[in-house]
Amino acid sequence: MSRSTQPPVRRVNLQGTPRQGPPATVQQANGAARIQSSTATLTSPPQPSPLESLLQEMRQHTWQRGPLSMLGANFGSAVEALIANSMRSLLTALGIFIGVAAVIAALTLTQGTSAYVSQQVASLGDSVIVGPGTAQSNGVSQGSGTLSTLTLQDAEAIGQLPHVKAESPFIDTSAQVVYGSQNWNTTIEGVNTQVQSMQNWTVAQGSWFSANDAQFGTPVAVLGATVYHSLFDASGANPIGKQILIGSETFRVVGVLAPQGGGFTQDNVIFVPIRAAQIRLNNTNYVDQIQVQVDDPANVNQVAQEITVLLQQRHHIASGATNDFQVTTFTFILQRIGQTTAILTYLLVGIAAISLTVGGIGIMNIMLVSVTERTWEIGIRMAIGATRGDIRNQFLIEALVLCLVGGVIGLGLGLLVGMIVTHLANLPFVVTATSVALPFVVSASIAVIFGLYPAIRASRLDPIEAIRTEE
Amino acid sequence: MATEDAKTPQRGPSPMSPGIPPTIDEQPTQPEWAVGQKPVPTDITKQATVPHATNTVASQADETITITSGQQGKPVIDVRHLAKTYVLGKTLVPALRDVTLKVYPGEFVVVLGPSGSGKSTFMNLIGCLDRPTSGEYWLMGRLVSKMSSDELANIRNRLIGFVFQGFNLLSRASALKNVELPMIYAGVPAREREIRARKALSLVGLGNRLHHKPSELSGGQQQRVAIARALVNGPAVLLADEPTGNLDSRTSVEIMAVLQELNEQGLTIVLVTHDLNVAAYGKRQVSFFDGRLVRDEVVTNRRIALDEWNKLHAQAEAQPAQIGGQQP
Numbered sequence: 139m140s141r142s143t144q145p146p147v148r149r150v151n152l153q154g155t156p157r158q159g160p161p162a163t164v165q166q167a168n169g170a171a172r173i174q175s176s177t178a179t180l181t182s183p184p185q186p187s188p189l190e191s192l193l194q195e196m197r198q199h200t201w202q203r204g205p206l207s208m209l210g211a212n213f214g215s216a217v218e219a220l221i222a223n224s225m226r227s228l229l230t231a232l233g234i235f236i237g238v239a240a241v242i243a244a245l246t247l248t249q250g251t252s253a254y255v256s257q258q259v260a261s262l263g264d265s266v267i268v269g270p271g272t273a274q275s276n277g278v279s280q281g282s283g284t285l286s287t288l289t290l291q292d293a294e295a296i297g298q299l300p301h302v303k304a305e306s307p308f309i310d311t312s313a314q315v316v317y318g319s320q321n322w323n324t325t326i327e328g329v330n331t332q333v334q335s336m337q338n339w340t341v342a343q344g345s346w347f348s349a350n351d352a353q354f355g356t357p358v359a360v361l362g363a364t365v366y367h368s369l370f371d372a373s374g375a376n377p378i379g380k381q382i383l384i385g386s387e388t389f390r391v392v393g394v395l396a397p398q399g400g401g402f403t404q405d406n407v408i409f410v411p412i413r414a415a416q417i418r419l420n421n422t423n424y425v426d427q428i429q430v431q432v433d434d435p436a437n438v439n440q441v442a443q444e445i446t447v448l449l450q451q452r453h454h455i456a457s458g459a460t461n462d463f464q465v466t467t468f469t470f471i472l473q474r475i476g477q478t479t480a481i482l483t484y485l486l487v488g489i490a491a492i493s494l495t496v497g498g499i500g501i502m503n504i505m506l507v508s509v510t511e512r513t514w515e516i517g518i519r520m521a522i523g524a525t526r527g528d529i530r531n532q533f534l535i536e537a538l539v540l541c542l543v544g545g546v547i548g549l550g551l552g553l554l555v556g557m558i559v560t561h562l563a564n565l566p567f568v569v570t571a572t573s574v575a576l577p578f579v580v581s582a583s584i585a586v587i588f589g590l591y592p593a594i595r596a597s598r599l600d601p602i603e604a605i606r607t608e609e
Numbered sequence: 610m611a612t613e614d615a616k617t618p619q620r621g622p623s624p625m626s627p628g629i630p631p632t633i634d635e636q637p638t639q640p641e642w643a644v645g646q647k648p649v650p651t652d653i654t655k656q657a658t659v660p661h662a663t664n665t666v667a668s669q670a671d672e673t674i675t676i677t678s679g680q681q682g683k684p685v686i687d688v689r690h691l692a693k694t695y696v697l698g699k700t701l702v703p704a705l706r707d708v709t710l711k712v713y714p715g716e717f718v719v720v721l722g723p724s725g726s727g728k729s730t731f732m733n734l735i736g737c738l739d740r741p742t743s744g745e746y747w748l749m750g751r752l753v754s755k756m757s758s759d760e761l762a763n764i765r766n767r768l769i770g771f772v773f774q775g776f777n778l779l780s781r782a783s784a785l786k787n788v789e790l791p792m793i794y795a796g797v798p799a800r801e802r803e804i805r806a807r808k809a810l811s812l813v814g815l816g817n818r819l820h821h822k823p824s825e826l827s828g829g830q831q832q833r834v835a836i837a838r839a840l841v842n843g844p845a846v847l848l849a850d851e852p853t854g855n856l857d858s859r860t861s862v863e864i865m866a867v868l869q870e871l872n873e874q875g876l877t878i879v880l881v882t883h884d885l886n887v888a889a890y891g892k893r894q895v896s897f898f899d900g901r902l903v904r905d906e907v908v909t910n911r912r913i914a915l916d917e918w919n920k921l922h923a924q925a926e927a928q929p930a931q932i933g934g935q936q937p
Contacts, residue, residue, distance in 0.1 A: 189840075189874035192808055196843030197767075202796055211793040222781050518777045521738065522838065523766020523794040525759045601738050605777065 208528060209535070216536040219508070227540060230504045233497030234544030234584060235551070238577040240493050242552020243559070244486030245573045250556070250565035252479045255472075257566075263435045263472055264303075265336075266442050268296070268428040268449070271462035286424040287462040290412065292452060293330075293428045299444050301437040304332040307425035309415040315408065316383040317369040324365050326384060326408050328415025328425075336431045344378040344393035347411055351392075355413030359389040362407040363397035384408065387418045438467050494580060497544070498588040505537055505592035516596055517604025530597035537589025538582060545581030549574065683750060685845050685877045686712035686735060691744035691754075693730050704730040706900040707744070712846070712879060717872040719891030719908070720881040727900035729850075732881045736769055736848050737761045749845045766794050770839025770847040774854035776831040778823040784810060784834045785819045791842050809837040813867060829860035836867060840876075847871070849880040853887055859921055865890045866914035890914055 220227040270287045293307040309328035314321055333339070334346045347358045359382065361369070370377045377391045389410060397405045416422050432441045442465045449455075449463050509516070516529055524532075553569065560567045693705040705727040712718050722728040733739040734746060737753055740761075746754040753764050765771075778787045788806040797805070810816055813833040823831050832852060839847050849868065853861035869890060872878050880891060888894055889912040896904035 189812060189871055189876060192812060193840065193843040193876070196805055196809075196841060198843075208793075208796075218781055514777070515779060518779065519790070519794075520762065521736070521765060521771050521773075521777075522791040523762050523842075525762040525794075527759070528762075528794060602733050605738075605773065 208531065212528070212532045212535045213539070215532060216539050219512075219536060220539060223508075226504060230500050231540050231544035231547070233500035234494070234541050234581055235497075235548040237490060237494035237497040238545045238548025238581060239552040239555065241487065241490035241580065242549055242573055242577060243555040244483075244490050245576070246553065246556025246568065247559055247565075248479060248483040248486060249568040249570060249573065250560040250563070251482065253566045253568050255475050255479055263468060264432045264438060265468065266430040266432060266438060266445060267466045268292075268430065268445060269464045269466065270424075270427070271460070271464055286422065287453060288425050288428055289423065290416075290425060292449060293425065295448060295452060296428060296430055296445055299441065299448065301433050301441050302430055303433045304336045304431040306330045306333045306336060306429050307412050308427045308429055309412060309420055309422075310426050311415065311419050313385040313419065314383075315365065315369065317380060318373055320369045320372050322365060322368040324362075324368075324406050324408055326410060326415065326419060328412040328419070329409055330412055332431075333409065333429075336429065339398070340396040341393050342396040343376075344391070347392055347409075352411040352413065355411050355417050357387060357389045357414050357418060358392045358411065359384065360393040360395060360409040361391060362395050362405040362409075364406040365408055366394045384410070385419060389414075435469070438469055442467050494584060498584040501537055501540060501584065502588040502592060504540075505533060505589055506595070508536070509533060509592050509596040512596075513599060513604045513607045516599050517601050517607065520599070520601035521605055526597040529599075530593045533593035533596045534586065534589050537593070538585040541581035541585035541589075542578065545577040548581075549577040552577070682714055684711040684713050684747075685716075685749060686710070686879070687745075687747035688735070689745040689747075691731075691734060691741045691746060693727075693734060693739070694742045703900050705734070705741075708897075708902045710895060710902060710905070712877060714877050715872070715875055717869070717878045717890075717892040718880070719888040719894045720879060720897065721883070721885070721888045721894055722897035723883055725899075726897040728881050728883075728897045730900075731897060732848065732850055732879075735846075735879060736771060737764045762794075766791055767842055768845045770836075770842070770844035772832065772835050772839050772847065772849040772852045774851040776823065776828070776835045776855070778831055778834055778838075780823050783820045783822055784815060784826065784837075787823070787834055788838045788841050791838060795842050805841055806837070809841045810834070812840070813837045827860070828856050829863050832856065832860075832864050833867060836864075836871070840871075846877045846879055849878065851882055851884075851887075852880065853884075854882075859918075861887070862914050862918045862921065865912075866918050869914050886912075 268288060288307070290307055293305055296302060297305045306329045309326075311326050311328075312323065313326050314323050316322075327333075330352045331346060331349055334341070339346075341360070342363070344360075346360055347356070350356070351358050361377065366377060369382065370380075377394055380391050381388050382391060383389075395405070395409075410419070412425065416425075430441065430445065432438050446461070446465050449465075450457075450461065453462055455461055519529060519532075520526075553573075557567050688708055688710045691705060691708045692703070695702045695704055708727075708731060720728045720731060730739070734741050734754075737748070737756075738761075740756075741754050744754065745752060748764065749768055751764070753761065756764065771777075778784075779790070782790070785803065785806050788809055789802040792802040792805060807816070807819060810819055810833075813836050815830060815833050815837065818826060818830060821830075823834070826834065836847075847868075852868065853864055856864060865887070868878055868880070872892075878891075880887070882888055889908060889910065891908050892911065894904070894906055894908050895902055
């Protein structure tokens with residue numbers, strides 16, 4: 139192909155159709171200018187010219203500029219512009235992406251932690267624990283719980299107090315448990331019948347031991363899920379009515395509990411009647427502690443006070459003397475746990491917010507560069523009829539698309555990180571509507587906050603100056 | 610051909626110049642003008658306007674236009690005593706002084722003048738890209754000189770088609786998308802946009818290059834896309850600012866042929882140039898100097914681009930070696 143200075147369209151006819159006909163003369167109306175043209179047959183006088191009919195057609199505007207149609211057009215041009223600068227767009231969106239991912243991961247983590255804490259709160263928040271006092275030997279404390287002072291009667295008396303929903307004396311011991319060839323070392327809890335409701339146990343097979351069993355100390359046992367699996371999975375036998383050995387004593391299985399889960403060891407337990415534990419396992423008349431459930435967490439302190447007064451009377455403790463028991467509540471501990479979780483949340487969200495701000499500044503920076511780069515384009519758009527609002531919206535939507543893309547990918551990554559970490563930490567994985575909606579709100583706000591200034595700057599450009607700038 | 614007379618008026622008013630434009634004296638037909646003049650009583654405008662008061666009456670120019678162009682009907686563009694003064698620091702720079710002009714449907718007006726003559730300022734005002742300091746601008750019977758910037762955007766969109774020296778097409782978008790752009794701002798639905806854009810591109814002979822990007826088109830083709838874009842909302846007037854400034858002489862002839870053809874078919878065109886050769890393609894020539902309209906005349910020895918183009922074509926065929934067997 140030889141090089142030529144001719145433009146390739148040299149032969150393209152003005153009408154896009156082959157030229158035809160003999161030379162013709164077009165005269166202007168006044169004759170002042172005579173136009174002699176060899177191809178002026180293009181205009182045929184009687185009918186309107188193709189241009190006139192086209193212009194007439196195009197002047198017919200039955201449409202209104204709707205906000206939605208402009209939104210669609212702006213969205214299209216925004217996506218076009220972002221794809222044209224795809225590498226830059228990607229890096230800019232990365233700032234938002236990392237920020238949102240951090241927010242979501244932080245939220246998932248703290249929500250998992252607080253869900254775990256509230257599980258504990260549900261079981262501890264309304265409870266009062268009465269333990270034995272501290273033995274003093276020649277003025278030296280022997281350590282907490284070294285006295286044996288609490289009795290079954292104390293527990294029953296506490297049960298009579300107002301606001302007490304349930305109570306149970308406890309004896310904790312551990313022993314070797316044997317069924318057939320299977321044996322297992324586990325915790326044995328001597329309790330009464332109220333523990334089932336206090337600790338929200340569900341019976342999977344059989345039943346909890348009866349009030350009669352509790353009163354008379356019948357050697358019956360309710361197995362936790364872990365113990366049941368350890369003893370009976372090998373033989374596959376129905377555990378109900380089977381005899382097992384706890385230590386050297388024979389107990390009959392009356393019930394098996396559904397697992398409480400949560401990855402804790404609370405299913406590795408056997409519940410027996412408190413009197414059976416006293417007589418057959420520990421050989422004592424005392425109990426290790428008394429757990430009390432209050433009707434409302436708000437009454438916990440009042441009940442604790444009443445228990446103290448009651449036990450002082452029952453144990454004949456003179457005023458001013460040291461109590462031979464301890465009354466413990468969890469209110470303070472729970473408050474501290476709640477505070478710690480809140481501080482953790484603030485910390486993580488604060489770090490994420492800083493990261494998002496940095497991302498937002500990145501957006502603003504890129505949008506400013508983009509406005510400067512495209513001054514010329516803005517000039518054209520204004521010249522052909524874009525209002526200042528149109529230009530502003532175009533750049534705002536560009537920032538919005540950038541941020542939302544970053545936000546959506548960030549949400550995905552944040553959830554993934556949250557899922558992995560909570561799984562590793564054995565915490566519940568909680569996804570709330572907030573944590574899904576948040577990235578959209580946050581990235582949209584960032585787009586508006588950091589995109590508005592460049593967008594307004596674009597819309598305030600002088601079209602005359604803007605057109606003059608070189609591409 | 611335009612003569613060298615355009616250079617005669619040097620400073621201040623020049624009573625000798627034949628085509629001196631209308632001046633500031635109160636006209637019974639334009640009572641609004643006096644009101645429009647009031648807000649800007651700067652020293653410069655006074656200087657500029659007072660001597661003019663002794664000049665020819667405004668109606669003369671109007672009459673001349675009517676006679677020479679032989680056009681009937683209401684003017685597309687009706688500019689009355691238009692002035693534009695820029696403020697540079699503390700000095701007032703008058704870019705345009707007291708310009709009165711009417712352009713009727715079907716005219717091909719060339720605005721001629723050296724740089725600094727005010728022709729670009731005039732073009733910006735006519736194109737509704739800027740607002741005058743004083744005076745009135747009526748476009749299709751609407752007083753646009755008092756409109757808000759959003760209203761002006763709408764006027765630019767519906768009534769004015771721009772063709773620029775540098776084509777000013779969006780490089781990312783195809784020819785079709787570029788031509789669709791003004792219709793987006795007019796609220797035309799997508800399907801209708803495409804139909805119209807195709808028609809407009811066929812009209813300028815680019816029906817087979819709809820999906821080419823500007824970088825895949827020659828300069829002449831790009832300018833045709835720009836012309837199609839200018840036409841697509843059915844403008845009342847096509848404003849061309851040095852449309853051949855970036856083109857070689859052959860392509861310039863080609864583009865001028867397109868513009869002349871569009872004009873023959875009834876389109877009103879206002880072309881701004883500093884080039885006397887380009888100016889000779891128009892039907893009427895108005896010359897600016899020092900911000901004033903100093904000459905308004907009919908082009909007598911008009912150049913016909915299509916004839917020139919055919920001649921060039923014939924030459925090229927007579928010397929096939931030069932164009933190296935280029936196919937149509």
